Amino acid sequence: MNMNVKELTLDLLVRYGFQVLGALAILAVGFIAAKWLGGLVDRRFQKQQMEPPMRHLFVRVIKLLIVVMAGVVALDKFGFSIAPLVAGIGVAGLGVGFAMQGVLGNLMAGLTIIFTKPFRVGEYIEINEEKGDVSMITLSSTILVHPDHSRVIIPNRKIVGEILHNFGTMRQLHLAVHVPHHADLNQALEACRQIVDANIRVLKDPTPSLGIGAVEAGGIKLTVEPWVRVVDVVPAEAEIYQGLVEAFRARRIGVPVTAHEVRMLEAAAAR
Known part of the structure; x- marks a missing residue:
């Protein structure tokens, strides 16, 4: 009995051992080739300055195709018929497609965004x-x-099919300061312009907008609206406000003092 088991094991190893080793070798070569070729294509696309989403998509498709081809060749080494396998995968794919409609919807929308480019990284x-x-x-x-x-x-x-507001890679700051009615407006506006021009985060093009925003009861509102890169929005706003405060203090330009009217009403006569 033991001899029969040993002979059967040895026969299986002799008959299928080389096929198994060959199939594993093919799969290993396929994964190595997919990684190498994917890296080569990725570097080539980076030199061409292709956008990351599209570059990653092409690299993943190339890797997947190579691995699938290696898997098909490996199955052929075992003597599997590919046609029934493909048919089975097709039937299973229909069932998976119905079960994963949300995921597939995201994938199709992702492809639409990548190719139509309504916005970029x-x-x-x-x-x-x-x-x-x-x-x-x-x-x-x-x-x-x-x-x-x-x-x-x-x-x-x-995202796809919705109203999208794309600000691009730069944004316009909407800053405001108030000065008293008796203040020298030309001096105040010149101080604002000097602070904006001196800030390295402010873009030269488009030209910053400065002017009188409103005339109010408590003072005059000056608007300062420079353009900066998106990543500089928060620090630029803080730096410009600090510069404006220091410049106004140096030029003795005050700020309006809020006036409150208080009326004292006599107590109603006792009934």
């Missing part, structure tokens, strides 16, 4: 009451980053 967008810097675009979702470094992950199917 590094741009500031607003959609569905969510806003932030686009840090990553994948096949399934788009990731926005807020100034506090928190992230908002939006499924791509929630």
Whole structure:
């Protein structure tokens, strides 16, 4: 009995051992080739300055095709018929497609975003009451980053078909300061212009907008609206306000004092 088992094991090893080793070798070569060729294509696309989402998509497709081809060749080494396997995969794919409609919807929406490019990585967008810097675009979702470094992950199917506000890679700050009615407006506006021009975060093009925003009862409102890169919005706003305060103090330009009118009413006569 033991001899029969040993002979059967030896016969199986002799008959199928080389096929198994050959199939494993083919799979190993396929994975190595997929990794090598994917890296080569990725570097080539980086030199051509292809956008990351499209570059990652092409690299993943190339890797997947190589691995699938290696798997088909490995199955052929075992003597499997490919046609029934493909048919079975097709039937199973229909069932999986119905079960994963949401996931597939995100994938199709991701492909639409990648190829139509309504926005790109590094741009500031607003959609569905969510806003932030686009840090990553994948096949399934788009990731926005807020100034506090928190992230908002939006499924791509929630983006396609919606109204999208793309601010681009720069934004206009809307700053305001108030001066008294008797202040020298030319001096105040010149101080604002010098502070804006001296800030390295402010872009030269488009030209910053400065002027009188409103004449109010308590004073005159001056608007300062320079353009900065999206990543410089928060620090630029703080730096410009600090510069304006210091410049106004140096030029003895005061700020309006809020006046409150207080009326004293005599107590009603006793009934």
